[in-house]
Amino acid sequence: MTFSTHRRGWLRAGLASAGALVLAACDRITNSSRGVAVLQSAEGLTRRAQRLVIDRKALAREFTPADISGDFRPNGSIDPQDPDYLALKAKAFADYRLVVDGLVERPLSLSLADLRGMPARTQITRHDCVEGWSSIGKWTGARLGPLLDRAGLKPTARYIVFHCGDTLEQTLDGSGQYYESIDLIDAYHPQTILAYAMNDQPLPVAHGAPLRLRVERQLGYKHAKYVMRIEAVDDYRHLGRGNGGFWEDRGYEWYAGI
Ligand SMILES: Nc1nc2c(c(=O)[nH]1)N[C@H]1C(S)=C(S)[C@@H](COP(=O)(O)O)O[C@H]1N2
Numbered sequence: 272m273t274f275s276t277h278r279r280g281w282l283r284a285g286l287a288s289a290g291a292l293v294l295a296a297c298d299r300i301t302n303s304s305r306g307v308a309v310l311q312s313a314e315g316l317t318r319r320a321q322r323l324v325i326d327r328k329a330l331a332r333e334f335t336p337a338d339i340s341g342d343f344r345p346n347g348s349i350d351p352q353d354p355d356y357l358a359l360k361a362k363a364f365a366d367y368r369l370v371v372d373g374l375v376e377r378p379l380s381l382s383l384a385d386l387r388g389m390p391a392r393t394q395i396t397r398h399d400c401v402e403g404w405s406s407i408g409k410w411t412g413a414r415l416g417p418l419l420d421r422a423g424l425k426p427t428a429r430y431i432v433f434h435c436g437d438t439l440e441q442t443l444d445g446s447g448q449y450y451e452s453i454d455l456i457d458a459y460h461p462q463t464i465l466a467y468a469m470n471d472q473p474l475p476v477a478h479g480a481p482l483r484l485r486v487e488r489q490l491g492y493k494h495a496k497y498v499m500r501i502e503a504v505d506d507y508r509h510l511g512r513g514n515g516g517f518w519e520d521r522g523y524e525w526y527a528g529i
């Protein structure tokens with residue numbers, strides 16, 4: 272084996288992607304014209320798939336303290352009246368526990384002090400609501416990725432569901448309780464945090480106290496406020512009306528990437 276072919280093989284193995292395997296297999300059929308077409312389309316597909324993943328892992332733009340909106344608009348539920356929530360609020364959330372369960376090896380029950388002690392991130396980002404307004408805020412919270420690793424996701428887990436403490440719409444079947452879901456790419460994105468502080472202050476009730484999701488590559492409605500429970504699931508069709516979120520159940524897209 273010459274140095275260059277050895278090196279090529281080594282590089283190929285190093286790519287360690289399905290795309291690399293497809294390309295290697297295609298090398299053998301490039302002599303027929305059909306083979307060339309297959310190779311070209313596979314190559315195109317691979318590049319598009321890789322670009323998609325790279326794009327989804329890219330960071331959302333971050334701003335400077337001077338950009339922070341003085342009047343960050345609260346939206347949707349801004350003062351939940353659910354009895355369980357009111358009881359927690361009455362004690363300044365001292366009894367609050369974030370439950371992490373579902374398809375995890377080690378279910379967790381975390382106090383706010385526990386959450387504040389976990390790997391954290393602070394970021395100044397722009398929140399974009401589908402209603403057509405944006406505000407810039409500074410968020411500090413526990414990174415979701417390390418938190419999920421502490422619970423240990425089972426191999427069958429595909430989505431992370433956020434169960435919220437507020438009822439946004441009164442319905443007979445209880446489907447008016449706010450919830451959201453994201454996939455594991457967003458769950459492990461470095462800017463995906465469970466925020467307990469906004470603009471260096473404890474998170475206000477209007478913005479989701481004591482804990483709200485920031486998932487910065489998504490539109491506003493994905494940023495679940497009043498998060499009480501995080502559930503790892505393999506499918507979300509059994510929740511609410513089956514579309515993965517409160518607004519998704521009312522016609523919005525499940526994937527709201529920006
Ligand atoms: N639990 C819960 N989360 C929610 C909502 C809500 O009504 N309840 N509204 C969503 C929408 S549409 C937006 S734009 C943002 C608003 O966040 P803010 O109140 O901090 O501006 O929260 C999202 N998360």
Ligand SMILES: [Mo]
Pocket residue numbers: 346399400401402491492
């Ligand atoms: Mo929104």
